Amino acid sequence: MIIIQNLTKLFGKFKAVDSINIEINKGEIFGLLGLNGAGKTTTQRMVSTVFLPSKGDIIVNGNDVRTEPAKVRKSIGFLPTEVGLYDRLTANEVVKYFGILNDLDEQEIDERIKKLFEKLALTEYANKRCSKLSRGNKQKVAIARAIIHEPPVFIFDEPTSGLDVLSSRAVLDFTKQCKAEGKTILYSSHLMNEAEEICDRIGIIHNGKILKTGNVKELVKEYGKLENVFISSVRGEKS
Numbered sequence: 001m002i003i004i005q006n007l008t009k010l011f012g013k014f015k016a017v018d019s020i021n022i023e024i025n026k027g028e029i030f031g032l033l034g035l036n037g038a039g040k041t042t043t044q045r046m047v048s049t050v051f052l053p054s055k056g057d058i059i060v061n062g063n064d065v066r067t068e069p070a071k072v073r074k075s076i077g078f079l080p081t082e083v084g085l086y087d088r089l090t091a092n093e094v095v096k097y098f099g100i101l102n103d104l105d106e107q108e109i110d111e112r113i114k115k116l117f118e119k120l121a122l123t124e125y126a127n128k129r130c131s132k133l134s135r136g137n138k139q140k141v142a143i144a145r146a147i148i149h150e151p152p153v154f155i156f157d158e159p160t161s162g163l164d165v166l167s168s169r170a171v172l173d174f175t176k177q178c179k180a181e182g183k184t185i186l187y188s189s190h191l192m193n194e195a196e197e198i199c200d201r202i203g204i205i206h207n208g209k210i211l212k213t214g215n216v217k218e219l220v221k222e223y224g225k226l227e228n229v230f231i232s233s234v235r236g237e238k239s
């Protein structure tokens with residue numbers, strides 16, 4: 001569903017992402033794990049067509065990010081780290097606005113919002129202005145906004161970052177539910193426990209390079225827990 005080949009991103013002479021290769025299958029949650037500055041966001045931005053790769057290729061749902069960026073954008077729902085909502089709009093209005101931008105008809109949008117808000121436990125906040133929402137509910141609105149066009153692929157950049165334990169739980173459960181419905185999810189995190197819980201496979205990225213990829217269950221069997229895999233991989237490399 002997502003093929004990343006020899007992907008490199010240069011900012012001037014600095015290699016933020018360095019010749020990485022990842023293949024993500026349909027219906028899988030792939031965790032991109034790394035420390036601050038490892039290259040997670042840069043990779044996800046290239047998959048989401050925000051940045052063009054300096055070198056290498058990305059194919060999403062059969063479309064090349066260089067030649068078919070509009071088709072790639074239709075296939076993905078990108079949740080960036082920075083949640084920028086329009087404070088004066090209500091939760092419902094923010095998501096509806098994005099539905100309209102995606103050429104959906106209003107009745108369809110209303111039906112989708114109803115279902116999405118129920119799944120995210122947002123229904124009671126639908127008519128509250130975003131400025132009045134808690135951080136957790138803002139993040140849920142951002143998720144609804146990112147996927148209102150029902151893409152097959154989700155790109156979630158540290159979606160639980162800064163959330164309390166209940167909001168994190170809601171986001172993790174929602175992500176798992178989406179996978180059960182057949183979505184393919186590229187999920188970045190630096191939290192090993194959540195990656196261990198929700199990811200099928202992971203890639204450890206460090207200084208722009210992928211140090212290790214593997215099936216989470218197999219890695220946990222071999223190393224005891226994902227944290228051990230991560231620490232031994234990252235310690236083996238000079239930062």
Ligand SMILES: Nc1ncnc2c1ncn2[C@@H]1O[C@H](COP(=O)(O)OP(=O)(O)OP(=O)(O)O)[C@@H](O)[C@H]1O
Pocket residue numbers: 011016034035036037038039040041042043190
């Ligand atoms: N627009 C940019 N211009 C120059 N350097 C950048 C730019 N964006 C990112 N970088 C650098 O590229 C490297 C990778 O950054 P990136 O944001 O991809 O890391 P990350 O893994 O998402 O980290 P975090 O966990 O802090 O979100 C960092 O050294 C960062 O400073």
Ligand SMILES: [Mg+2]
Pocket residue numbers: 040041042081157
């Ligand atoms: Mg980041």
